[in-house]
Amino acid sequence: MGESKSKIGDSTLSRHKATTIQFDLTKPLSLSGPSNADIRRNAMLHKFLITSGVYESLEETERREEVLAQIRQIAKDCVKQVTSEKGYSSKWVKNANVVIFPYGSYRLGVHGPGADIDTLCVGPYNVRLQEFFSYLHKILAKMDEVTNLQTILDSYVPVLKFKFQGILIDLVYAPIYFRIVPNDLDLSHNSVLGYVDKKAVPSLNGYRVANKILELVPNVENFRTTLRCLKLWGNRRGLYSNVTGFLGGINWAILVARVCQLYPNANPSMLVCRFFRVYTEWKWPNPVMLCPLVESNRRRFHVWDPRKYLKDRTSVMPIITPVYPSTNSSYNVSTTTLNIIKDQFEFGKKMCEQIELRNGQWDSLFEFYPFFEAYPCYLLINVSASDEEDLLDWKGFVKSRLMKLTLKIERAHEKLQCHPCTNAYTDESISPARHCAFFMGLKRKKEETTEEVHMQTNEEVNVLATGAQFADEVKGRYPNWKQTMDINLNLVRREEMPSYVFRQQSVYMLSFKQLSKLTNVTK
Structure with a gap:
């Protein structure tokens, strides 16, 4: 089956007539390059x-290159x-x-210190996904340089997660219909x-x-520098x-790439500012x-097309x-997280104008x-297990469902704003191997007033009832749940x-600010 060819010939798509769908893609908004002031700001x-x-x-x-070479072998x-x-x-x-x-x-080309490596492994058709993950898991489990080994098969993209010599690897596998x-x-x-x-x-x-x-x-280099900026900004905000329910790496990359297309001759300092200008005005x-x-x-x-598919029409921020x-x-x-994103884009625009x-x-x-x-009240989600291995899988499953909790609160309590925190925290008085906590900021929507509006007692009771329902659902749907x-x-x-939140938040902020002092940077 053409097993020695790397350039694959005709296939399902190329044998059938393909059509292009144009959704009003525009030409560049400006071809201007940087001024002297832009160069200084850059x-x-x-x-x-x-x-x-x-x-x-x-x-x-x-070291990353060496690790990838070892994983390949x-x-x-x-x-x-x-086989x-x-x-x-x-x-x-x-x-x-x-x-x-x-x-x-x-x-x-925009990874930073301590970042994970997303890795695709393409193998032959005779080795199926579960077989490959099962055998690879056994091999890695015996290696001293491997820690935090997890196999996640029930996700949209099945993945094997592990640390190899301290570098986090997210490995996915795709068998291809080639013998070799x-x-x-x-x-x-x-x-x-x-x-x-x-x-x-x-x-x-x-x-x-x-x-x-x-x-x-x-311009690839300008894109990379701008994307590094927006990834850092997104993390800090x-x-x-x-x-x-916010934006992942691929979302930020596409958003930045579109701004680069709209301003092809702009340098990174210009592109960062144009980013916020474009997306605060985006409809x-x-x-x-x-x-x-x-x-x-x-x-x-299925190709995304809201004219044909009802599900595609429900997207609030399609990228x-x-x-x-x-x-x-x-x-x-979701509607809630989009409003938070839009507020932060407005903040970015104002800072760039200054x-x-x-x-x-x-x-x-x-x-x-x-x-x-930022909020008068917070929903605290405590997750616990008996040991580190159980907690690793269990908290990952809970975190993957937090978006559903946001939607539940959003739908059941229309007057409330729910803001999930992207970080997990640990109470040092409990073994870190057995506990972690997630937080969601809660407050009543401002409507026409600029004053902070606190939740009312009946709203608090209803939110806790929604939370209890969510907890029962998560327990019931986790395939490896234990007492x-x-x-x-x-x-x-x-x-x-709790005080441990602020201590860990300080450490988190410090880690961002002092990374350059711990490494000799390449640029």
Whole structure:
């Protein structure tokens, strides 16, 4: 089946007539380049990024490459072992191969110190997903340099998570209908989708999307610097988390890439300011797209199109991936979290206006959002288990469902604003291996007043009832739930907030500010 070819020929998409869908993509808004003032501001921004520690050291870069090389060999050994135990010939076992494709922030070139590496592993069709994960899990579990090993099969994209020599790896697997997987396999063509199972397409598209973004931006280095800025800003303002209903890495990358297209000759300091100008004026739910959509008339895959699909019409902040089959990457954003994002974009716009008028510094834009000062009341979600291994899986499952809790509160209590915190906290008086806590800020919507409006007693009771219902649902749906695992929810006044929150928040803020002092940066 063309097993020695890396450039895949005709396939499901190319054999059938494809159509393009255009959603009013515009030409550049400005072709202007930087002025002398923009150049000065850009130099100051670059200096700020270095002192903020967003660049990793050369030593860490080399260690990542070594780790990826070791994982590639381990994965290849795993495939050979599975192939051998299935009774295939010695020649087949000898030629068994996998190819590793880093994606996400590492592929885009915007990863920082301590960042994880999203890794796609493409293997032969005779080694299925669960077989590969099962064998690889056994191999990794015996290695001293591997910790925090987790297999997550029930997610949209099944993933094997682990730390290898202290570097976090998120590994996904896609078997391709080749007997031998060539080392120069090219995943960029849509035709590759005809050689994989439909369920494997989301695993492939993480890498394909990252590659396409780099193709579609007019200046890759300016894109990377601007994206580093917005990732840092999103982290500090509490907006960097797809799982809790905000924006994940791919969302930020597409948003930044679109601004780069609109201002192709702008330098990063200009692009950061234009970012906030563009998205404070954006008329959501108009989609953010980098190129026209492509759709096959065979309709093997669902391509995002609100004119045809009711589900696509419910998106409040659609950010569309630029490869076939295009999807809405920001499906977790709700009405509540969109309003929070819009408020923060307004903050960013005001700070950038002051910087451009020479009345502000870049530090003011990147201030940490004072989450535990912003609300009169907080919903505290305590998660516990009997040991570290159980807690790792259990808290991950709970966090992945927090967006649903936000939606429950949003729908059941229309007068309340619910703001999930993207970080988890731990009470030091309890073993960290057995406990963690999540928080959601709560207050009544302001309506026409600018004064802080506190929750009322009956609203608090109703929120706790909603929380109890959520806790029961989470316990019931977690496949590995044990009697020693628990989740309970309580309301905490701002003035009664436990002290461990502020201690850990200080450590979190300090880690951002002092990363550059701990590494020799590459830039």
